[in-house]
Amino acid sequence: MKRLLVSTMILTGAALTFTTQAASLYAGKSKAAAVCAQCHGVRSTSAEAPFPPLAGRDEEYLEMALKQYRDKTRISDIMNNIAGSLTDRDINNIADYYSKQKP
Numbered sequence: 001m002k003r004l005l006v007s008t009m010i011l012t013g014a015a016l017t018f019t020t021q022a023a024s025l026y027a028g029k030s031k032a033a034a035v036c037a038q039c040h041g042v043r044s045t046s047a048e049a050p051f052p053p054l055a056g057r058d059e060e061y062l063e064m065a066l067k068q069y070r071d072k073t074r075i076s077d078i079m080n081n082i083a084g085s086l087t088d089r090d091i092n093n094i095a096d097y098y099s100k101q102k103p
């Protein structure tokens, strides 16, 4: 609960200070919640899930991985499908969002 409060305060503060930054974080968050969280979770996957966790991972790594899935230079039936419909902007927003989550 305390953790939730602190992150809410941080997000609110960010929204007030850096409008554009908060907008992309928000876009990343809604995309992640709508699409990615089904498999990857938001903070972490459930222990029995076979999906790699994304929270707190390096932003550049996440971007690179998503672009590789999109270009099909990294093969995964599931992720090739999902990343295929992401724009560069989506990828930026999502990588930004997940890299800022506490694992």
Ligand code: HEC
Pocket: 031, 032, 035, 036, 037, 038, 039, 040, 050, 051, 052, 053, 054, 062, 065, 066, 075, 076, 078, 079, 082, 094
């Ligand atoms: C239907 C389930 C599913 C959904 C939805 C899904 N993924 Fe994945 N994701 C996977 C699986 C399975 C893998 C492992 C694939 C592999 O072996 O390369 C994976 C791998 C990844 C990786 C590589 C992680 C690593 O450690 O290298 C990234 C990054 C990733 N997903 C991001 C996303 C993002 C962002 C979204 C939402 C836009 C998303 N995924 C939605 C199933 C899913």
